[in-house]
Amino acid sequence: MAESSHWLAGRVAVITGASRGIGAATAEAIAGAGAHAVLAARDGVTLDTVAGRIREATGEATAVPTDVSKIEDVEHLFAVAEETGPVCALVCAAGVLTPAPFAETTPEVWERTLAVNLTGSFLCCRAAFGAMRRAGEGRIVNIASLSGVYATEKFPGLAAYNVSKYGVIGLTEAIATEGKELGITAICISPGAVDTSMLRRANPELRPGLTPFEVAELILALLDSPLTAASGANIPLFSNA
Numbered sequence: 519m520a521e522s523s524h525w526l527a528g529r530v531a532v533i534t535g536a537s538r539g540i541g542a543a544t545a546e547a548i549a550g551a552g553a554h555a556v557l558a559a560r561d562g563v564t565l566d567t568v569a570g571r572i573r574e575a576t577g578e579a580t581a582v583p584t585d586v587s588k589i590e591d592v593e594h595l596f597a598v599a600e601e602t603g604p605v606c607a608l609v610c611a612a613g614v615l616t617p618a619p620f621a622e623t624t625p626e627v628w629e630r631t632l633a634v635n636l637t638g639s640f641l642c643c644r645a646a647f648g649a650m651r652r653a654g655e656g657r658i659v660n661i662a663s664l665s666g667v668y669a670t671e672k673f674p675g676l677a678a679y680n681v682s683k684y685g686v687i688g689l690t691e692a693i694a695t696e697g698k699e700l701g702i703t704a705i706c707i708s709p710g711a712v713d714t715s716m717l718r719r720a721n722p723e724l725r726p727g728l729t730p731f732e733v734a735e736l737i738l739a740l741l742d743s744p745l746t747a748a749s750g751a752n753i754p755l756f757s758n759a
């Protein structure tokens with residue numbers, strides 16, 4: 519068999535939010551490129567379904583039910599991943615969106631949104647950073663949103679979500695700064711409307727401009743490139759749909 523041209527081939531990659539939507543499509547693309555995909559999300563049943571699909575396509579996958587907002591779950595996720603081999607890639611796709619007008623945004627909605635979208639990304643990136651430092655290499659892709667990009671149109675009811683995504687963009691820059699000397703890069707992507715259950719819940723009227731598979735293809739291309747000079751960048755994904 520011809521040797522794979524993918525950097526990912528033979529490496530271990532952790533993908534959060536891998537039970538559906540962008541995360542599931544990304545996990546399948548990464549496994550298709552020859553990596554062992556370690557899948558994380560809370561719902562173990564749907565996670566197992568995605569892992570099963572990957573194995574049916576002769577890929578390698580391990581499902582680890584995980585709540586990314588819980589440090590003990592994240593530590594367990596990376597401990598399982600490292601049993602498979604050095605963790606060299608991470609995609610943080612886990613996210614929640616609970617629409618609420620600003621004046622009715624409860625502290626619970628605010629805290630939960632930040633806990634999953636921002637603290638969850640921090641906990642996973644921090645665990646991955648340690649593993650990547652040990653491995654001597656690593657590539658991280660975080661998923662923010664156009665909602666977290668300065669001077670782009672904002673939709674009402676998304677204050678907590680928007681702020682969490684601004685944070686993810688900042689987190690990615692910070693990781694890039696400290697990863698530079700260690701061979702660790704971090705890139706953020708900020709999609710517009712992608713055709714997933716999150717979008718349908720958030721705004722059923724909004725026409726999606728991207729499919730999860732298109733976003734997954736981009737993430738795969740990013741992970742397959744060193745991108746050293748671009749580390750820390752955020753890539754907004756506008757679409758014309």
Ligand SMILES: NC(=O)c1ccc[n+]([C@@H]2O[C@H](COP(=O)([O-])OP(=O)(O)OC[C@H]3O[C@@H](n4cnc5c(N)ncnc54)[C@H](OP(=O)(O)O)[C@@H]3O)[C@@H](O)[C@H]2O)c1
Binds near residue numbers: 537539558638708711
């Ligand atoms: N769809 C869009 O238009 C769009 C646009 C810009 C950015 N994004 C971002 O892209 C990412 C993926 O979104 P999506 O559209 O694919 O959403 P989705 O279909 O709702 O999928 C969200 C994923 O996150 C997981 N998740 C939620 N809470 C979690 C937690 N506490 N711990 C671990 N996993 C958790 C879900 O699984 P469980 O429920 O089983 O945990 C699911 O796998 C999110 O960060 C989202 O903000 C989406």
